[in-house]
Amino acid sequence: MTCRIAELRNKQVVCVKNGCVLGYISDVEINTADGRLEAIVIFGRLRFFGLLGREDDIIIPWHEIEVIGRETVLVNTDPAPYVRMNKAR
Numbered sequence: 001m002t003c004r005i006a007e008l009r010n011k012q013v014v015c016v017k018n019g020c021v022l023g024y025i026s027d028v029e030i031n032t033a034d035g036r037l038e039a040i041v042i043f044g045r046l047r048f049f050g051l052l053g054r055e056d057d058i059i060i061p062w063h064e065i066e067v068i069g070r071e072t073v074l075v076n077t078d079p080a081p082y083v084r085m086n087k088a089r
Contacts, residue, residue, distance in 0.1 A: 003068060012072045013042055013060070022058055025073065029059070037062050040073070 005028055013022045023042035031038050039062055044055030060075050067074040 008040065008068075008073075011068070013040070014072055014074055016066055016074050016076050017078070022060075022075070022077075026057075040065070 008025050008028060011025050013025060014020070015022055023045075025040050026043040027041040028037055029039040029041060030036070039059050042058040042060070044057050047053055047055060060077055064075050064077045065073060066076050
């Protein structure tokens with residue numbers, strides 16, 4: 001299966017370790033020296049409607065991508081830094 005970079009944009013990214021949705025692909029990193037894709041980038045969430053900027057971007061190295069489907073990309077990455085935990089009050 002071939003896929004253009006434009007077709008990668010806006011695909012949902014799901015972690016296979018726990019099934020959480022990390023976000024949607026916003027950009028890719030390309031090594032211009034040899035033309036290889038290095039990573040996919042998911043832009044960070046907006047803080048207070050974008051007035052306070054964004055959270056950190058999620059950068060997933062290419063070797064952690066397991067499957068690229070029609071609508072979803074499955075990745076094998078550590079989801080802990082990206083998942084918000086609900087704290088009991």
